[in-house]
Amino acid sequence: EAYTELQKLAKLVTERLHAHNYVGKTITVTIKYPNLSSYSKSRTINEYTNNFELIYQESCELFDKLWKHEPIRLLGISVKELKEKQQVHEQLSLFNYQNYVEEERLIRLVNDLKRKYGDKVIKKGMRDK
Secondary structure (H helix, E strand, O other): OHHHHHHHHHHHHHHHHHHOOEEEEEEEEEEEOOOOOEEEEEEEEEEEEOOHHHHHHHHHHHHHHHOOOOOOOEEEEEEEOOEEHHHOOOOOOOOOHHHHHHHHHHHHHHHHHHHHHOHHHOOOOOOOO
16 A cells, blocks of 8 residues: 555656656655654665655665664655756766657656646556566
8 A cells, every 4th residue: 555655746746846857866655654654765866756666666776775664654755966968968878868759758648638638638658566
């Protein structure tokens, strides 16, 4: 159940990053327990990102290190060290350029569809953890 919530939170964070044209480098997961104690764990990754799969995967790994197998009162994901996407120069090679172009085109198309028809018009599938 916590992984389902992490997935939803990662999706929300990613959508906000895309909507404001930001990328980030540090991913943080926060857990608050019923006794109101709160714990956070962060990881700084090598490259700036707004990629859902990467943010979700990193969040799951951080959650696994953080969770005490107790009930959770609050669960949160944040992305820090933000920059506007245009300010970040990605190192593209012949091997990843085509994937980058296709993903950027797909993201723009999905965002256009959501703006025109609403958020529920299309959902992105993903592999189970």
